Amino acid sequence: MRLRKTTSRTATTASAVILLAAASLTTASGAQTDHEKTLTAAPLATWQTDGVVWSVEYARGVVYVGGTFDSVRPPGAKPGEKEVTRRNFAAFDAVTGKLLPCAHSFTQGAGTVRALKASRDGKVLYVGGSFGRVDGTGVASAVALNTADCTLRKDFRPAVSATVRTIETTDTTVYLGGEFTVVDGKPRKRLAAFSRSGSLLPLSADIDEPVRAVLAVPDRGQLLVGGAFHHVNGRPEQALVSLDPANGATLRSFPDWIPERSAVTSLARNGDRFYLGAEGSGTGIFDGRIAGRLSDGTMVWKDTCLGATQDLVVRKGVLYSASHAHYCGLTPGGFPDGPRRHFLAQSTDDRRILHWFPDTDDGIGEGVGPRALALAGDILWAGGEFTAVNGTPQQGLTRFGTGPRNTAPQEAPRLTGDTSRTGRVTLTWRAAWDRDDAELTYRIHRDGVLVATRKQRSTEWDRPDMTYTDSVSPGSHHRYTIAVTDGTHTTPRSAPLDVTASAAG
Numbered sequence: 042m043r044l045r046k047t048t049s050r051t052a053t054t055a056s057a058v059i060l061l062a063a064a065s066l067t068t069a070s071g072a073q074t075d076h077e078k079t080l081t082a083a084p085l086a087t088w089q090t091d092g093v094v095w096s097v098e099y100a101r102g103v104v105y106v107g108g109t110f111d112s113v114r115p116p117g118a119k120p121g122e123k124e125v126t127r128r129n130f131a132a133f134d135a136v137t138g139k140l141l142p143c144a145h146s147f148t149q150g151a152g153t154v155r156a157l158k159a160s161r162d163g164k165v166l167y168v169g170g171s172f173g174r175v176d177g178t179g180v181a182s183a184v185a186l187n188t189a190d191c192t193l194r195k196d197f198r199p200a201v202s203a204t205v206r207t208i209e210t211t212d213t214t215v216y217l218g219g220e221f222t223v224v225d226g227k228p229r230k231r232l233a234a235f236s237r238s239g240s241l242l243p244l245s246a247d248i249d250e251p252v253r254a255v256l257a258v259p260d261r262g263q264l265l266v267g268g269a270f271h272h273v274n275g276r277p278e279q280a281l282v283s284l285d286p287a288n289g290a291t292l293r294s295f296p297d298w299i300p301e302r303s304a305v306t307s308l309a310r311n312g313d314r315f316y317l318g319a320e321g322s323g324t325g326i327f328d329g330r331i332a333g334r335l336s337d338g339t340m341v342w343k344d345t346c347l348g349a350t351q352d353l354v355v356r357k358g359v360l361y362s363a364s365h366a367h368y369c370g371l372t373p374g375g376f377p378d379g380p381r382r383h384f385l386a387q388s389t390d391d392r393r394i395l396h397w398f399p400d401t402d403d404g405i406g407e408g409v410g411p412r413a414l415a416l417a418g419d420i421l422w423a424g425g426e427f428t429a430v431n432g433t434p435q436q437g438l439t440r441f442g443t444g445p446r447n448t449a450p451q452e453a454p455r456l457t458g459d460t461s462r463t464g465r466v467t468l469t470w471r472a473a474w475d476r477d478d479a480e481l482t483y484r485i486h487r488d489g490v491l492v493a494t495r496k497q498r499s500t501e502w503d504r505p506d507m508t509y510t511d512s513v514s515p516g517s518h519h520r521y522t523i524a525v526t527d528g529t530h531t532t533p534r535s536a537p538l539d540v541t542a543s544a545a546g
Contacts, residue, residue: 090108101163111128113125169219231248267308300326316355350364450473472505
């Protein structure tokens with residue numbers, strides 16, 4: 042959901058007993074297999090924007106960013122510091138994150154870039170949104186750039202009557218989806234197709250509400266279309282439909298997949314599987330993700346999380362999503378209703394939520410956190426409305442890599458002690474948690490010497506109490522501390538606990 046609704050909370054509360062039971066199972070279910078190894082949850086140094094990022098795309102070593110912003114600034118810079126002008130469009134080195142000179146100003150209309158998509162060969166970047174000028178050139182909400190030299194192409198300048206929200210490409214065709222109803226003077230209700238050189242193609246589907254996502258599947262002869270619509274080609278089609286990519290005729294329907302007050306926001310593919318993300322408003326809605334089979338249109342799995350999904354990407358058995366999920370209690374590995382968690386990683390096999398919990402704040406605009414994802418090799422770039430990542434100021438952009446787990450456990454526990462048994466000291470503490478390691482090791486020190494280690498799985502919402510009983514001489518005095526490690530990083534030792542063991546008799 043875009044906004045957390047009292048009605049949705051009420052709906053989940055009605056099943057409170059089930060939710061609590063499901064939440065109690067989450068610690069073990071978050072385990073990962075080798076092919077599901079997630080990225081690290083610690084962000085890489087990344088430039089920032091002074092506004093909202095709506096779209097991120099990768100092509101030939103460059104990450105392109107589009108949105109509603111006036112400038113960018115270096116990692117760590119505060120708003121107003123070291124700003125470089127970039128009007129709704131910027132380009133960065135995909136690996137180093139360095140700002141590149143590729144820059145065009147997208148203005149007029151709403152003055153925003155909503156969609157970016159590279160050609161399959163990476164030579165062309167297609168740009169859509171709501172804008173009337175690129176630098177000094179008059180355009181109409183869709184253009185193309187040459188990625189080799191960042192020049193504006195002359196052959197792809199369709200006249201689109203309203204906002205372009207999504208772009209898809211094949212080797213031969215460019216698809217635009219959005220809010221428009223006329224393209225190049227001809228009726229095109231929310232979906233249009235072009236040759237790579239910009240000629241309008243015959244595809245014409247009658248879609249009654251905006252298109253938010255398009256996935257071309259040329260090897261299967263279909264075009265998946267998602268959005269906020271209710272009817273396509275005169276028939277009920279709620280938010281998802283498969284069309285003939287040549288003429289727009291309906292090929293396949295997906296009845297009962299998406300409820301009436303929900304919309305499909307994103308589509309991604311991995312082999313014969315496709316994945317969708319959705320958002321809704323009110324009760325009885327669907328906010329999560331679905332996996333389907335392209336070959337026969339059957340559903341493989343569906344999660345039940347609440348908190349709108351904005352974008353999806355797939356990498357090595359893991360489905361990453363930008364969302365603001367606040368409840369996933371009935372999804373394996375999930376969590377009870379609580380704070381928003383703005384990134385999720387799930388097994389593509391069985392929807393299980395994996396232990397990967399970097400986070401942002403809600404940020405500006407509509408306040409939904411991250412809105413766009415793109416993989417640049419093994420680096421996941423994310424853009425959106427956020428102004429902080431993992432509690433540190435960072436606006437508009439962030440990225441995560443494959444390096445060693447480099448987030449430390451959140452904090453060392455506070456020790457308490459029981460000396461009621463002769464010659465025994467029982468230490469008790471609450472388990473810590475880590476953003477990308479479910480199992481942590483606890484190192485117990487007595488008088489500065491390591492005397493024991495204990496391992497425990499934990500999450501932010503499930504931190505069990507732990508104990509250790511030490512045998513010492515009756516009546517002796519000792520000082521205990523504890524530290525937590527994920528195997529790479531170790532917290533400072535806790536505040537010391539001074540105890541005197543009970544003497545006999």
